[in-house]
Amino acid sequence: MPSTHYRQHGRRSWRSDALVRHWRDRLGMQEYSPVADELVRNEQAGGDSGMFMKFHEFADRWNSQSLAKQFLLTGGLVSFAAMILVGSFVTNLIEAAVTRNSAATTALYVDSVIAPLLPDMQTNEMLGDTATRALDETLGQGALGDRLVSFKLWRRDGTILYSSDKSLVGKRFHPNENLQAALAGRMTAEFHGIGDDVGRITEQASGKPLLDIYNPILQPWSGKVVAVSEFSEIADQFQQSLDQARLHSWLAVALFTLAFFLALSVIVYRGSQTIDSQRQVLRQRVEELSTLLEQNRALHTRVQRASKRAAALNESYLRRIGADLHDGPAQLIALASLRLDGAALTDPANSGPAREHEIVTIKENLDEAMREIRRICKGMILPHIETAALPEILRMAVHAHQHHTGTTVDLFTSGASPQLSASARICIYRFVQEALNNSYRHAGGIGQRVTQTSQNGHIIIEVADRGPGFDPASVRPDGLGLAGLRERVESLGGRFIIESSQDGTKVTMSLEVDEMEPA
Template sequence: MRLGGIFDRWNNQSLARQFLIAGGLVSLAAALLVGAYVTRLIEATVTRNSAASTALYVDSIIAPLLPDMKTSRTLDDVTTRALDETFGQGALGGKVISFRLWRLDGTVLYATDKGMVGKRLAPDEDLRTAFSGQMVARFGPPDDPESEIEKAADKPLLEIYNPILQPWSGEVVAVSEFYEIADDFQQSLHQAQFRSWLAVAGVTLAFFLLLSAIVFRGSRIIDSQRQTLTQRVTELSDLLSQNRALHARAQRASRRATALNESYLRRLGADLHDGPAQLVAYAALRVDSRLLTDPATPPTAREKEVSTIKARLDEAMNEIRSICSGLVLPQIETAELPDVLRRAVDAHRQRAGLDVVLSMSNSVQPLSPSAKICIYRFVQEALNNGFRHGGGIAQGVRQTFENGNVVIEVADRGPGFDPDSVRPEGLGLAGLRERIESLGGTFGIFTSPNGTTVRMSLNVQEMEQA
């Protein structure tokens, strides 16, 4: 659980913060490793170069003093005194704190510490390396058991094992071991190490800052793109929800439209059957009456019968025209919204014989033909319902634009009604609601004892896109 919490907190950090932490630790570790490696190389290189120059200097001074080390097993008194003077008061007296001359078998031929002369010791690793022909140099406190004097000096020392070669054969005949006081060398080495650490830290810091700038820029771009993507996903989710709602609404509207269409057809059939069909049937029966078929019928009676048949047929034609006028809309596809509203209101005025107050906004917005038909049918049906159920008292039509929506309100001062009492299978209000919602609009009824207002709204921009 604890590791899981740590991982969760780590994953919740931004990419830039994760890089600062992880990259900082890695850069610090890399700087320490590289710095340690570089300083060790510098120390080894500087030590070897300094030891080589010192060994060359010492060799140039003592080489002329030494006899043939290939044949000599000891040093005579003259050579010993010359070496004592060289390392005591001569040029090497202030630089070399101790000196030993080793023979191949591990015997000390000469030493500034006289107690070591003539001793035979087992050669250590450094001495064996020098006998093989390679110079050995070490900086630091001596660790040899025989180096008690050097340890007691308490000074920085440079320990050097230098092979002495026979001039004509190049064979190693002896090894000189000496300890140089390395105060200046230590200071130079520390300066070189400090500069190397400074260079490594500077380069590491520069790379880290450069990478941090790149990572921070990339992190900001990623965060911005993530926010944009989240916003797009949210918008797409909202659109998907709206599409689902519209799809469900369209399905409901389709089912309802099918039912309404069947209801309209039944009503139309009933209207044709109960009206014009009955009148035509009556006329057909009268045509076969004895008054018309009997030659003995008086002309006056015959003319009266024909007039009656003609009146019934005229009445049937009038009802058929009335039904057709309700089914066929006037030419409103090319008309503007104010003309559509005027035609709907004028048609109601002619049918009902009552005045209707029409209020319209001054602005004009382009609408699709389906929107114009929807508005015309809405005004027509709402005025008819207000006339039929509310007595047509103080009817009015008001049109406005609100937030990109065209809003139509049809109101009257009738007694109102209970919206819950409207039958779901009714054709009027249910048909209006389905027609309006199928276009993505809204439909509402507000009723009270003081009157009723039926309201519809369509989004102009959505209609234009559709």
């Protein structure tokens, strides 16, 4: 229907059909609907149909994956992003702590060396020549000379009181953030690795990692900041320590994240396996229930058909019994009744011998009617088979047939005798009785044979003869004989087979032993 609609409107395309099918399925529609068509037009008008289809294809593929795979993909990405964020945060904290500790140690050492060389910075705005030479000698030799690349002494107003670069002495600069923090009484430090832009030519030319330290100089008796010393230390060992700390922190975060992710993965995997197994079991149960439902429907249909057939058969049996009674005993009784009202008995002029002859004739008619009634009743009433075993039931059916027809029937039985339900006993007796009657009626009782065997949990009974045979397809489905037998056998879950040729006919029934066990 969508194809016809799009051809009518001149805008048929594979993408339109795909979108129509998608929205039709989502809306539970079996045929074309204007609602689905409107949704397709809205999506195409927005130019997002391709992206929409790709998104839903991706969603379908994603939903088809197991929970374990979904967690591995999603959890892996989230864990990796969390590891990067946490690792960066922890590394920055460790780097700041290591930098501050190293800077504090260096600043304490430098302060202990240069503090005795400085005048009272509260009262002296500039350094004298003596203090300058002392600083030059101290900073130019020994450990400080080897470790410090540059040194500056700042006054509170931003003027450089002393510098290893003499061209900067006396100049005034606007304090940067680190200098302002030091003037506020806080020591600050900043690490510059190899290749970093330091911003100063002298330090940049060293080609080594540097640790810039801004250390406030305090007045001893008041604790007031009177100046700030700024120096750049060569930080080879510090960089090694910092790199090692970074590596250890990243490894710790990575290992913890990996362990956490693996632990959750194991739990999710086990849960996913349980869910998948339960889903598989449920799918199998649904399939089994669907199969059982179909079987129940088929059985229900068969039961309904069998019930209708049983009702029809009962009516046919009643009609046949009525016909037999009408054509046999009823005619004889009617004849006897007419003779009772005849002149031979009612006319006083008739002699004694004539009356005696008429009475004898009436008695013969009534005796014949009684024999016909007994014969009909004998065919309707089963012998006492409630407690009989299978071989005994077969012998009773064969004996009754031989007595009634005067023919010979060969009986062969083999295998164990199972426990039978009452319905199974009746079915077996009626099967042998009706099959032998048909054999006598159509084959003249030639070569009649009854065989009982056991095979694969089934009881198999065959009734055969050597008559001329017939066409099994010609059996009327509404007949009383073979059709009734088939319905009776199949109602117990058995099988009924007719095989006929010019060499004879064989009728076979089989019942499962488990189905025949008494409740």
